[in-house]
Amino acid sequence: MKTVLTILRKDLLLELRGFETLPAMILFAIVTFVIFHFGLNQDTIDGQLAAGVLTVTLLFAAMLGINRLFVAEREQGGFDAFLLAPVDRSALLVAKALALFLFLVVLEVIAVPAFGLLLLGPSLGHALPGLIAVLALGDVALAVIGTLVSAIAVQTRARDLIGPIIGLPLLLPALIGMARGAGPLLAAHGSSSPPGRWVAILALYDVVFALLSYAVFDFLLED
Amino acid sequence: MLRDVSLQVPAGSTLAVLGRNGAGKSTLLRILATLLRPHAGEVLVFGEALPRRGFAVRGRLGLLAHDPLLYRDLSGRENLSYHARLHGVAPERVEELLDAVGMRERADDPVRLLSRGLVQRLAVCRTVLHGPSLLLLDEPLANLDPAATELVGPLIGRDSGATRVLTSHDPQAALAEADVVLGLEDGRAAFLTSPDEVNPAAVKRLYV
Numbered sequence: 546m547k548t549v550l551t552i553l554r555k556d557l558l559l560e561l562r563g564f565e566t567l568p569a570m571i572l573f574a575i576v577t578f579v580i581f582h583f584g585l586n587q588d589t590i591d592g593q594l595a596a597g598v599l600t601v602t603l604l605f606a607a608m609l610g611i612n613r614l615f616v617a618e619r620e621q622g623g624f625d626a627f628l629l630a631p632v633d634r635s636a637l638l639v640a641k642a643l644a645l646f647l648f649l650v651v652l653e654v655i656a657v658p659a660f661g662l663l664l665l666g667p668s669l670g671h672a673l674p675g676l677i678a679v680l681a682l683g684d685v686a687l688a689v690i691g692t693l694v695s696a697i698a699v700q701t702r703a704r705d706l707i708g709p710i711i712g713l714p715l716l717l718p719a720l721i722g723m724a725r726g727a728g729p730l731l732a733a734h735g736s737s738s739p740p741g742r743w744v745a746i747l748a749l750y751d752v753v754f755a756l757l758s759y760a761v762f763d764f765l766l767e768d
Numbered sequence: 769m770l771r772d773v774s775l776q777v778p779a780g781s782t783l784a785v786l787g788r789n790g791a792g793k794s795t796l797l798r799i800l801a802t803l804l805r806p807h808a809g810e811v812l813v814f815g816e817a818l819p820r821r822g823f824a825v826r827g828r829l830g831l832l833a834h835d836p837l838l839y840r841d842l843s844g845r846e847n848l849s850y851h852a853r854l855h856g857v858a859p860e861r862v863e864e865l866l867d868a869v870g871m872r873e874r875a876d877d878p879v880r881l882l883s884r885g886l887v888q889r890l891a892v893c894r895t896v897l898h899g900p901s902l903l904l905l906d907e908p909l910a911n912l913d914p915a916a917t918e919l920v921g922p923l924i925g926r927d928s929g930a931t932r933v934l935t936s937h938d939p940q941a942a943l944a945e946a947d948v949v950l951g952l953e954d955g956r957a958a959f960l961t962s963p964d965e966v967n968p969a970a971v972k973r974l975y976v
Contacts, residue, residue, distance in 0.1 A: 551853040555839070555846075562841040562878070622837035625803055626894070630854035631827030 548632045552640035557647070559617055566613045567648055574606040574656040578663045589666030592735070596727035599660055600720055603653065603680075604687070604713075610648045611691035612708045614641055615699040628766060638692055638762040646688040653680055665731060672730035675739045679726040682747040686719035686754065693758045696765045715754075722747040769955045770795055770806075777948065779901075782932040784946035784963075786939055788975050792955040793935040794834070797904045800933060801831040813902065827855060830900035832908050832924065836891035840880035844871055844890045847879060848897060855898035865893040869919050884911040892920045896928070905934040909941070939971045 560566055581598050582588075590598060618624045627637055657676070661669040669676070690712060698707035726743035729736040770792045777783045785793045798804040799811055802822035811818040813825045831837075838847045848862040866872045869889040879887055888911045895903065908924055909917050922928065926945065936942035943949060943963040951958040951966075951974050959970050 548854065551850065555842070555850045558846065559839060559841055617839060617841075621839050622833070622835040623839065625801075625831070625833070625835070626837040626851065627854070628803055629801060629826055629829070629831055630851070631823070631856075632854055 548636035549640045549643065552627075552637060553643050556640065556644040560644075560648075566610050567651055570606040570609050570648065570652045571655050573609055574602050574652060575659050575663075577602045577605065578656075578660055582663055590664055591666040592732040593724070593728040595660075595665055595731040596724045598664065599657070599727060599731070600683070600724040602660070603649070603656065603683070603723075604716070604720060606652055606656070607645075607649055607687045607691060608709055608712065610645055610652075611687075611695045611712060612698070612705055614645055614692060614695040619699045624766065634763050634766055635759055637766070638696070638758060641695070642688040642692040642758075645691050646684050649684040649687060653684070667731065667733045667735065671737045672735065675730045675737055676727055678744065679723055679730070679739050679747070682726075682744065682751060683719060683723035685751040686716060686722075686747065689751065689755050689758050690715050690719070693754075693762065693765075696762065700765075719747060719750050722750065770799070770952075771955050773950075773952070773955075773957045775948070775950060775957070775960055777931060777933060779931050780929065781947035782926065782934065782945055783948045783950060784942035785933065785935045785950045785952060786942060786971060786974055787935075787952035787958075788937075790954075791952040791974070793952060794906055795955075796952070797831065797833070797906050797933060797935065800902075801829060801904050802826055803831075827898060828900055829902040829904060830895035830898070830930075831904045831906075832891055832895040833906050834910075836879075836887050837894060838879045838887065838890055841878055843876045843878055844882070844886075844893075845875040847890065848893055851894050851897055857898050861897060862893075865897065865923075868923060869893055869916070885913055885916055888912055889916055889920065892923055896923045901930055903928065903930045903932045903934075905932060907936060908934060909936075937975075939975075 618627070694708050694712040694715070697711060698704040701707050722743045726739040726747060730739055773796070785796060787793050795804065799806050799818070800813055802818055802825055805819045814828060816824045818825065845862065845866065848865065849859060852859060852862050866875045869892060871886065871889055874882060874886060879890065903924055905924055912920065934942065934945065943966060946963050948960065949963050949966050950960050951970060953974055958974060959966070
């Protein structure tokens with residue numbers, strides 16, 4: 546755990562110094578909402594359409610973070626330095642996934658209210674607790690798969706292409722779960738709690754892929 | 769690519785590896801550092817077979833590579849503190865090393881603002897932070913002026929007491945430091961001998 550916190554602290558410090566990833570993710574999400582606003586030619590949206598727009602926007606904003614997650618390690622020798630240390634290599638997976646999870650939380654703290662203002666018809670108030678639960682489970686999926694895919698992609702020359710090509714199909718079940726889970730919450734006079742079935746699917750996906758990622762991550766670091 | 773290279777480095781001694789660019793010097797160091805997996809052959813470091821027993825070796829060796837392995841947006845002190853935590857080293861060691869290489873006053877500057885020589889001093893600190901018994905030094909004095917060379921001497925020189933494998937493009941300097949000399953030519957051992965027995969013509973051929 547100490548190693549995880551050490552790497553996480555370093556990653557957050559690097560982001561604070563560079564301010565490269567988070568602002569790009571936030572700006573992308575807000576611009577996308579504006580594009581949807583005009584593209585759909587509707588002042589407001591709700592229900593499943595709103596959930597789809599929110600999920601897709603968060604996904605593509607997350608891809609920006611995923612693509613940059615290991616760039617400093619690759620370009621500045623962080624991989625080698627880490628591999629030379631007598632620590633559990635899985636600590637890097639956990640720390641990077643936590644960093645990405647935190648980036649996604651910050652993104653959503655800004656993007657979800659912006660979505661409520663720019664696009665969403667019904668008030669967010671009653672849906673918020675349920676939406677937070679669905680987004681949190683979705684964020685775990687994005688963080689785990691994103692970290693795994695980013696670790697693969699950064700070893701290749703076409704890392705900007707590899708991330709989406711591998712990541713999007715792997716994330717499909719989680720994205721469906723997020724959209725279906727959030728749909729009833731964002732409907733006019735909608736439910737205040739997400740459908741249990743989709744929450745369970747999301748949670749199961751998180752557990753399975755977290756374990757899978759933990760099992761294979763060591764091999765990805767081999768030269 | 770390395771082929772037919774067979775050697776032993778006794779504890780506490782220095783192996784100098786000579787050869788032109790692409791001869792395999794850095795590859796040899798990366799294999800010994802557990803960063804590259806050999807396709808064939810046997811590599812033992814501290815008696816531990818690599819890569820299978822790599823975990824038993826990491827933390828006992830220090831690699832000073834061409835790349836300083838430092839984050840450019842972090843300061844020297846932040847970089848060294850990060851590595852100290854990874855290696856379980858007390859924070860006081862960071863200050864001790866910053867003093868030793870004359871970097872205390874520039875320790876809080878981001879690495880990207882430092883000259884190559886100052887970055888190399890920090891890279892030396894990172895390499896020896898955890899007191900490794902084996903130093904893998906790839907052009908260790910690159911970018912260092914004479915004063916800095918003198919400062920890092922006790923850390924990575926013969927007086928460090930560590931077993932050393934060093935590469936250099938300066939044969940004379942390398943021979944002066946070495947107990948054993950390996951000449952590499954296109955990944956193969958051209959010669960392996962003591963510095964006194966090195967044929968100057970053979971050294972010259974390496975760089976032709």
